[in-house]
Amino acid sequence: MIKMTVNKTLRRLLLIALVLALGLVFSPMGNKILDAIALTTADPTANPTANSSTDSTYEQRSNHSPDGIGKFYMGREIAQVMGHLGAGWLERPSREREERPQQLINSLTLKPTDVVADIGAGTGYFSFRMATLVPKGKVLAVDVQPEMIEILDSLKREKKLENVEPVLGTITNPNLPAASVDLAIMVDAYHEFDHPREMMTAIAQALKPNGRVVLVEYRGENPLVPIKPLHKMTQRQAKKELASVGLTWLETKDFLPQQHIMIFGKKA
Numbered sequence: 001m002i003k004m005t006v007n008k009t010l011r012r013l014l015l016i017a018l019v020l021a022l023g024l025v026f027s028p029m030g031n032k033i034l035d036a037i038a039l040t041t042a043d044p045t046a047n048p049t050a051n052s053s054t055d056s057t058y059e060q061r062s063n064h065s066p067d068g069i070g071k072f073y074m075g076r077e078i079a080q081v082m083g084h085l086g087a088g089w090l091e092r093p094s095r096e097r098e099e100r101p102q103q104l105i106n107s108l109t110l111k112p113t114d115v116v117a118d119i120g121a122g123t124g125y126f127s128f129r130m131a132t133l134v135p136k137g138k139v140l141a142v143d144v145q146p147e148m149i150e151i152l153d154s155l156k157r158e159k160k161l162e163n164v165e166p167v168l169g170t171i172t173n174p175n176l177p178a179a180s181v182d183l184a185i186m187v188d189a190y191h192e193f194d195h196p197r198e199m200m201t202a203i204a205q206a207l208k209p210n211g212r213v214v215l216v217e218y219r220g221e222n223p224l225v226p227i228k229p230l231h232k233m234t235q236r237q238a239k240k241e242l243a244s245v246g247l248t249w250l251e252t253k254d255f256l257p258q259q260h261i262m263i264f265g266k267k268a
């Protein structure tokens with residue numbers, strides 16, 4: 001009798017576990033979580049000690065935001081990666097009004113020969129817009145998700161923009177040649193880098209001597225910006241993190257409705 005009850009309870013528990021697992025796989029949040037898990041574990045170079053960081057660079061905490069990965073860097077929790085299933089959201093028509101992408105790009109004063117690295121390029125929303133301003137240069141559109149690289153490849157063919165080069169990076173390395181980039185830009189991406197120290201060290205090495213790094217992040221100081229806190233950044237935090245890899249803050253442009261445009265250069 002007792003054995004039968006135990007078997008029944010076990011079967012029930014297994015059924016509940018199966019239902020929960022299926023729910024995780026098929027729900028949008030589940031996809032986001034699974035993408036984040038895949039991105040944090042699949043890369044064999046995902047080693048916190050790579051590129052001169054130490055074990056103490058990052059801290060893992062069990063008590064953390066549901067929007068984060070439980071990994072903290074310089075006091076900030078790293079946000080979950082936006083999975084490729086969110087590609088449609090990046091291309092939403094209301095983005096023109098909400099983020100004014102063309103004004104942002106115009107403010108970068110790109111030269112026709114510039115080499116631009118768009119890191120965390122996603123679908124290339126910014127890469128393709130910038131490409132037309134650097135006809136004698138190019139845009140290296142870097143992302144860690146192969147699905148985003150496929151989207152970039154297909155949009156490149158569709159738009160016939162030969163000077164956009166999709167680049168598959170890893171979570172520690174954007175795979176950019178040394179001293180080759182005039183401007184490295186990250187729009188709404190840096191806060192979700194799994195290894196920000198390693199990424200920014202590599203990006204600084206990829207800059208030409210007078211190269212610039214541009215971080216575009218939702219304003220963390222403003223609670224009215226309708227974005228989850230881990231997907232925003234304060235200027236103070238951004239300056240602290242980039243200074244730690246030898247990048248000096250030069251200027252912040254604050255004319256966009258919701259985002260900071262923070263510009264950094266290499267220390268002389």
Ligand SMILES: C[S@@+](CC[C@H](N)C(=O)[O-])C[C@H]1O[C@@H](n2cnc3c(N)ncnc32)[C@H](O)[C@@H]1O
Nearest residue numbers: 082090120121122125143144145171187189193
């Ligand atoms: C929220 S999307 C923004 C995409 C694009 N910048 C835009 O504004 O439309 C962030 C992108 O960063 C990418 N990403 C996250 N970590 C990365 C890393 N370490 N290196 C390169 N890309 C990364 C994600 O795969 C995702 O496509």
